[in-house]
Amino acid sequence: xEEEDQHKVADLVKExxxxxxxxxxxxxxxxxxxxxxxxxxxxxxxxxxxxxxxxILSSRLTPxxxxxxxxxxxxxxxxxxxxxxxxxxxxxxxxxxxxxxKTGPGSVNNKWAVLYLLKIVAEDRNxxxxxxxFSGSLPNLDSFEAELGSKSRVLRDxxxxxxxxxxxxxxxxxxxENLRDLAFKEYANLVKEENEVSEEVLVRDVxxxxxxxxxxxxxxxxxxxxxxxxxxxxxxxxxxxxxRKLCELGWLFRKVKGYISExxxxxxxxxxxTVGQAFCAALQDELSEYFKLLAVLEAQSMNxxxxxxxxxxxxxxxxxxxxxxxxxxxxVKMRLMAVLVDKCRVLRGGAMAGAIHLHAQHGDPLVHExxxxxxxxxxxxxxxxxxxxxxxxxLEDNFAELFIVGQPVKAESLWREGYRLHxxxxxxxxxxxxxxxxxxxxxxxxxxxxxxxxxxxxNAATEAASAAGTTTRxxxxxxxxxxxxxxxxxxxxxxxxxxxxxxxxxRYKFKEHCLAIKQYLLLGxxxxxxxxxxxxxxxxxxxxxxxSSFKLAGLLESAxxxxxxxxxxxxxxDRLRVxxxxxxxxxxxxxxxSLHYDPRVPLDxxxxxxxxxxxxxxxxxxxxxxxxxxxxxxxxxxxKPNCITSHAFLKLQRAVKLxxxxxxxxxxxxxNEMNHFVTNLQYYIMFEVLEVSWSNFSNEIEAxxxxxxxxxxxxxxxxxIVEKSLLGERSQTLHKSLFVLFDLILRFxxxxxxxxxxxxxxxxxxxxxxxxxxxxxxxxxxxxxQSLEPGSLITDGRKALTQRxxxxxxxxxxxxxxxxxxxxxxxxxxxxxxxxxxHVDLKFLLFRLEFTEFxxxxxxxx
Amino acid sequence: xDQEAARTARESLDLAFHMSNILDTGLDRHTLSVLxxxxxxxxxxxxxxxxxxxxxxxxxxxxxxxxSYQTQKQ
Numbered sequence: 033x034e035e036e037d038q039h040k041v042a043d044l045v046k047e048x049x050x051x052x053x054x055x056x057x058x059x060x061x062x063x064x065x066x067x068x069x070x071x072x073x074x075x076x077x078x079x080x081x082x083x084x085x086x087x088i089l090s091s092r093l094t095p096x097x098x099x100x101x102x103x104x105x106x107x108x109x110x111x112x113x114x115x116x117x118x119x120x121x122x123x124x125x126x127x128x129x130x131x132x133x134k135t136g137p138g139s140v141n142n143k144w145a146v147l148y149l150l151k152i153v154a155e156d157r158n159x160x161x162x163x164x165x166f167s168g169s170l171p172n173l174d175s176f177e178a179e180l181g182s183k184s185r186v187l188r189d190x191x192x193x194x195x196x197x198x199x200x201x202x203x204x205x206x207x208x209e210n211l212r213d214l215a216f217k218e219y220a221n222l223v224k225e226e227n228e229v230s231e232e233v234l235v236r237d238v239x240x241x242x243x244x245x246x247x248x249x250x251x252x253x254x255x256x257x258x259x260x261x262x263x264x265x266x267x268x269x270x271x272x273x274x275x276r277k278l279c280e281l282g283w284l285f286r287k288v289k290g291y292i293s294e295x296x297x298x299x300x301x302x303x304x305x306t307v308g309q310a311f312c313a314a315l316q317d318e319l320s321e322y323f324k325l326l327a328v329l330e331a332q333s334m335n336x337x338x339x340x341x342x343x344x345x346x347x348x349x350x351x352x353x354x355x356x357x358x359x360x361x362x363x364v365k366m367r368l369m370a371v372l373v374d375k376c377r378v379l380r381g382g383a384m385a386g387a388i389h390l391h392a393q394h395g396d397p398l399v400h401e402x403x404x405x406x407x408x409x410x411x412x413x414x415x416x417x418x419x420x421x422x423x424x425x426x427l428e429d430n431f432a433e434l435f436i437v438g439q440p441v442k443a444e445s446l447w448r449e450g451y452r453l454h455x456x457x458x459x460x461x462x463x464x465x466x467x468x469x470x471x472x473x474x475x476x477x478x479x480x481x482x483x484x485x486x487x488x489x490x491n492a493a494t495e496a497a498s499a500a501g502t503t504t505r506x507x508x509x510x511x512x513x514x515x516x517x518x519x520x521x522x523x524x525x526x527x528x529x530x531x532x533x534x535x536x537x538x539r540y541k542f543k544e545h546c547l548a549i550k551q552y553l554l555l556g557x558x559x560x561x562x563x564x565x566x567x568x569x570x571x572x573x574x575x576x577x578x579x580s581s582f583k584l585a586g587l588l589e590s591a592x593x594x595x596x597x598x599x600x601x602x603x604x605x606d607r608l609r610v611x612x613x614x615x616x617x618x619x620x621x622x623x624x625x626s627l628h629y630d631p632r633v634p635l636d637x638x639x640x641x642x643x644x645x646x647x648x649x650x651x652x653x654x655x656x657x658x659x660x661x662x663x664x665x666x667x668x669x670x671x672k673p674n675c676i677t678s679h680a681f682l683k684l685q686r687a688v689k690l691x692x693x694x695x696x697x698x699x700x701x702x703x704n705e706m707n708h709f710v711t712n713l714q715y716y717i718m719f720e721v722l723e724v725s726w727s728n729f730s731n732e733i734e735a736x737x738x739x740x741x742x743x744x745x746x747x748x749x750x751x752x753i754v755e756k757s758l759l760g761e762r763s764q765t766l767h768k769s770l771f772v773l774f775d776l777i778l779r780f781x782x783x784x785x786x787x788x789x790x791x792x793x794x795x796x797x798x799x800x801x802x803x804x805x806x807x808x809x810x811x812x813x814x815x816x817x818q819s820l821e822p823g824s825l826i827t828d829g830r831k832a833l834t835q836r837x838x839x840x841x842x843x844x845x846x847x848x849x850x851x852x853x854x855x856x857x858x859x860x861x862x863x864x865x866x867x868x869x870x871h872v873d874l875k876f877l878l879f880r881l882e883f884t885e886f887x888x889x890x891x892x893x894x
Numbered sequence: 895x896d897q898e899a900a901r902t903a904r905e906s907l908d909l910a911f912h913m914s915n916i917l918d919t920g921l922d923r924h925t926l927s928v929l930x931x932x933x934x935x936x937x938x939x940x941x942x943x944x945x946x947x948x949x950x951x952x953x954x955x956x957x958x959x960x961x962s963y964q965t966q967k968q
Contacts (some may be wrong), residue, residue: 041935045945048928052949086944089937108917124916131909137899140906145933150910152943154917156950 033557045089049082088833092253094664096766101132101144108151185514235333235350238275241282242359243326244289250275258283274352281359285322291373292316305380307415311388314409315369318402322362329358367404372406381433382457385411389461404511411511414459418517422470422524423493425477433457436471443483444636447739449476461511466518473525474742476532479739483634491530496524529738536739540635541601543733546746547637549629552597554722555654560595565662567591572621576612579621580581584610588627607632611648626651637739638746646750649759659718660774661710663781667703670788671696678756688837692791695845699784702852706777709859709881716877721756724873725749756873769862776858780851789846794837861886906930920944 105128112121132143140146166584224230229249237247241259246252253260259279261272294302295312304312335349350358372391376384386412392403417434420426427438435458438451451471458467477493478484497520536542551557567587571579588610592598597605611628626648631639639647754760758767866878883889907927914921920948921929929946 037935041932043938044928044932049949051925081949088944089941091941120916124913127909127913131906134906138903139902140930140934142933146910146930147937149933149939149943150914150917150919151927152940153919153921153946156947157918413939590905
């Protein structure tokens with residue numbers, strides 16, 4: 033390949049020389065391809081020219097400008113423009129643009145070289161035509177000589193000065209007649225007289241001071257807290273002030289340096305934190321930049337300052353004034369660093385990053401750029417932590433620097449209490465809502481990992497990272513890319529939350545469990561509840577300490593088996609338990625019995641103990657309501673008018689019969705009143721409270737985007753049930769009066785039972801004394817007692833019986849009256865309290881209970 | 895593809911030739927194409943320019959000593 037290229041080059045050069053030689057006489061005839069065919073040059077000349085060409089080419093001439101085609105084109109254009117050929121300049125620019133746009137095969141690769149060649153050839157021709165300017169071409173010695181010869185030396189010097197040929201070197205010193213020289217000399221003497229110390233020495237001292245080192249004359253004064261020029265040295269006041277101003281840099285440097293070394297010393301022992309370390313490293317880097325500048329300046333300071341010293345040859349000298357120009361920019365930076373150091377001395381982690389960020393809001397581009405560089409370094413550990421938290425759920429925060437704080441908790445409270453935001457560590461460039469999302473995403477991952485033992489989130493995280501355009505590897509985020517961070521967090525949150533909900537819904541069957549809780553704990557499954565109530569009734573009427581929870585569990589089991597609940601998922605049924613609450617003396621089974629649903633991990637995050645306690649409260653209320661309803665139904669079973677009682681009525685003594693009838697009637701009316709109340713309350717609880725809340729909850733489950741939404745929806749659901757079922761804090765009095773009502777109704781039930789037992793007993797007695805058949809005896813009791821039952825004993829007995837019946841009925845009636853009175857007053861109290869409640873749904877309850885405005889009317893009547 | 899390449903090459907040469915004319919280099923089309931080829935092969939453009947200049951000037955001046963050029967230029 034090399035060889036081939038060499039050959040090609042040789043061939044091409046030969047061709048070139050041939051071309052050039054054949055048309056060199058007509059050098060001016062540049063233009064068009066239509067060159068007249070010239071006679072081939074003589075071979076001897078051709079040979080020598082060729083050799084010469086190769087020699088030139090093999091020489092190590094290097095281009096004197098850096099290869100940048102665009103810049104070159106620009107300079108050519110500008111040259112043309114300054115020569116007054118603006119139209120040509122424009123067309124050249126146009127051509128160049130087209131030329132540069134040609135890429136791909138067949139185009140010119142080395143565009144810069146071509147341009148450069150053209151430029152030099154053009155310049156050569158220009159100089160050849162006006163024969164003056166030789167800069168940029170190889171000087172042709174003989175012509176140069178000839179030119180020199182043609183002009184006198186003095187003339188050339190003059191001309192040189194005028195044309196600026198001598199590169200601006202002032203030759204005044206060699207001119208004894210120059211007045212300026214004399215003046216300068218005088219000035220130099222003056223300066224020397226005034227200054228005990230030469231400026232070079234001062235400059236060097238200042239440079240030392242800028243590195244925090246005491247110089248020969250400039251020393252750190254602890255009293256003034258800064259570098260000052262020793263008072264013993266005699267220098268003009270202006271110089272003294274300037275030295276002092278320059279040495280501010282030294283003071284700042286000491287401060288920054290001190291902070292860095294302090295941090296470094298503290299590092300292994302105390303927790304400086306990764307952000308603090310990054311800050312120190314960034315400061316250190318800035319300082320090393322500063323050292324580089326100082327090194328250059330120090331090198332320059334070795335050059336003597338002209339005018340003051342005799343040998344005024346160097347131009348890279350360093351005076352105090354020049355130094356102040358050089359140090360202006362480092363001064364700004366150093367001041368900033370010192371301010372930051374002051375600010376950050378007590379801060380750590382995110383708070384430190386936030387504090388530095390506050391300083392980055394600066395209009396000066398220099399400061400802005402500097403702060404940006406610094407912050408990129410400082411924030412990188414922070415962003416790294418955020419990244420690994422969002423994508424891997426790892427809290428790599430050994431020094432508690434991140435704005436997310438984790439604490440060891442049990443699995444069920446991981447979501448609620450495991451992690452929280454630390455507002456103090458939240459840098460201001462991360463908005464609180466973003467922080468919240470960051471927190472939740474990582475929390476979701478941890479929740480999936482710890483509670484759900486799920487691995488699928490890793491895929492979701494990778495997907496999220498690729499969607500956000502970053503990778504899962506380290507260090508892909510930086511300060512100033514808040515949008516990138518935000519999009520990463522959004523993507524990750526979206527996917528991981530979705531995944532979490534999928535896991536919750538599909539693997540852990542959240543919805544099914546919610547429904548099961550509603551069906552069993554909130555007594556939504558009617559047949560099951562009815563059956564359970566039937567079979568546990570006798571058991572629960574026993575004193576609490578005699579009840580075995582195993583037996584109740586068995587009863588629960590049989591209730592499940594004999595209702596539709598048996599078709600439910602066994603896994604769900606498995607979780608349904610009987611729970612006995614701790615009981616005191618005198619408690620009945622009713623007071624301690626409850627159903628419990630075992631949520632298990634991870635659902636116990638949602639169904640926490642407090643949530644389950646609320647469910648228990650609701651269950652107890654509903655269970656009591658059911659019990660009351662059940663009791664009323666049971667009462668109805670006995671009270672229902674049937675032929676037995678109606679027969680009995682016919683045969684009774686008139687007075688007793690009347691009494692009995694009115695008592696029964698009283699009982700029926702009271703029952704009806706109670707039934708109306710309980711049925712409507714039951715209806716309200718079922719349809720206005722439970723089902724409505726459940727339907728809202730179902731909708732919210734569908735709309736939920738993350739676990740927090742789900743939790744909120746569930747809390748709302750539960751709270752609305754609690755509130756509307758009068759179990760809330762505000763409706764405690766109402767709740768109490770409701771329970772008193774319930775107790776009264778239960779008492780009524782026992783009274784009604786007693787009444788009917790009494791009636792049956794009465795019947796049985798009269799029956800026994802008259803006829804073997806109980807039915808008949810009752811029927812014929814009154815009619816036949818005189819004829820069928822002879823003897824005064826019997827008559828006495830019958831009288832006594834009638835007497836007893838009369839008494840019994842009297843008592844019953846009194847009791848019923850008392851109950852009725854109490855009930856009416858209680859119900860009135862309840863109804864009057866009901867509108868006071870804030871909850872709007874309770875209006876419906878009132879409306880149902882008082883559809884005919886019966887109570888308000890009677891209340892008014894009173 | 896070859897045609898395309900040839901077209902691009904021709905257009906590039908045209909453009910370069912136009913530029914050369916604007917700059918008044920006095921190079922003809924063929925010479926320019928040779929020079930571009932050399933440039934593309936990595937030959938130092940400054941040296942090439944020197945060759946062009948020297949050979950143009952040759953009839954008026956004898957071959958000078960190249961060794962002196964190097965020292966001077968450096």
